[in-house]
Amino acid sequence: MPNQELDLRAIPHGQRHGLVFAAFDELKLNESFVLVNDHDPNPLRMQMDFMRHGQLGWEYLERGPEAFRVKISRVAEARGKDGK
Numbered sequence: 001m002p003n004q005e006l007d008l009r010a011i012p013h014g015q016r017h018g019l020v021f022a023a024f025d026e027l028k029l030n031e032s033f034v035l036v037n038d039h040d041p042n043p044l045r046m047q048m049d050f051m052r053h054g055q056l057g058w059e060y061l062e063r064g065p066e067a068f069r070v071k072i073s074r075v076a077e078a079r080g081k082d083g084k
Helices: 013-026 042-051
Strands: 005-007 032-037 056-063 068-074
Touching: 005 013, 013 032, 013 042, 013 068, 042 056
Parallel strands: 005 032
Antiparallel strands: 032 068, 056 068
């Protein structure tokens, strides 16, 4: 999904976070996608910061009221279980 748009507005709420994590996990270093949502996705940002610590770039492109657009980038590679 690099450099594409992921529009969550028509997706059931219970499926949204999983789709975003899956899209993020497909990204290579310095790739990104644009998330479109119908509300501020800051709770998702906090969850992603925790679960993908140090890997996430997050830049608001639009802040409502009808749509929120966020550029999500991979800014570092995932670390292995040994921390390397």
